[in-house]
Amino acid sequence: MSRIGKKPVDLPSGVTASVSGQTVEVKGPKGTRSFTATDDVTISMGENAIKVDPRGSSKRARQQWGMSRTQVQNLVTGVTEGFKKELEISGVGYRAQMQGNVLKLSLGYSHDVNFEVPEGVTVTAAKPTEVTVEGIDQQLVGQVAANIRAWRKPEPYKGKGIKYKDEYIFRKEGKKK
The missing domain is CATH 3.90.930.12 (Ribosomal protein L6)
Structure with missing residues (x-):
């Protein structure tokens, strides 16, 4: 049962x-x-x-x-109520901002990443280091958040990258002399 x-x-x-x-x-x-x-x-x-x-x-x-x-x-x-995913961006010079229907991400690449927001989802960047994805379709909200996160996943040494707000990044120790 x-x-x-x-x-x-x-x-x-x-x-x-x-x-x-x-x-x-x-x-x-x-x-x-x-x-x-x-x-x-x-x-x-x-x-x-x-x-x-x-x-x-x-x-x-x-x-x-x-x-x-x-x-x-x-x-x-x-x-x-709707569904909501919150993302945090950490790293020197890493930031996000909304320009119309496009999320502009500066993630340490030689160019800015322009992420086109799909229909049915609202993306807001209240602060340059915080991105919020909201909508009424749980699957679509999760997929859009995962697509944004995929541009720069958090790395284990300094934790730089895009992570979910409640995500824990397992840290590794660096090289020893």
């Missing part, structure tokens, strides 16, 4: 959901999101809650059960 899958997804006030076949559409104050589940699960709408049940006891059905319930929960969280 899936511990996650057993719980129904509660709909807070201000959020409406509709289930048609295998597709769930959730509307909230921040926007509209939808998810189409596989045929291994059954999605039903209850009193202010969405319930996900497996269509059998096969391994795949049990895997999809918990995953589908989590996806529906992420839809509800996205349209109510």
Whole structure:
């Protein structure tokens, strides 16, 4: 039995959901999101809650059960609160700034890196060393943050590079004489 899958997804006030076949559409104050589940699960709408049940006891059905319930929960969280990833830039001369829809990164290369921000995500650089990625799609927010971080991953000796705010960088000791 899936511990996650057993719980129904509660709909807070201000959020409406509709289930048609295998597709769930959730509307909230921040926007509209939808998810189409596989045929291994059954999605039903209850009193202010969405319930996900497996269509059998096969391994795949049990895997999809918990995953589908989590996806529906992420839809509800996205349209109510949204998702946010914070990045920190550390290193001498490393900085970021927004210019319209382009994030301009100075990361020690011979040129500045221009990162085009995709549709559905908001990127802000309040300080030159802090970048915030926000949106209602958790997968897209995480992917954009990972793409920004990939330009200069933190190195283990001085910790220079782009890291997530809550990330711990394992430090190595330098050369000895």
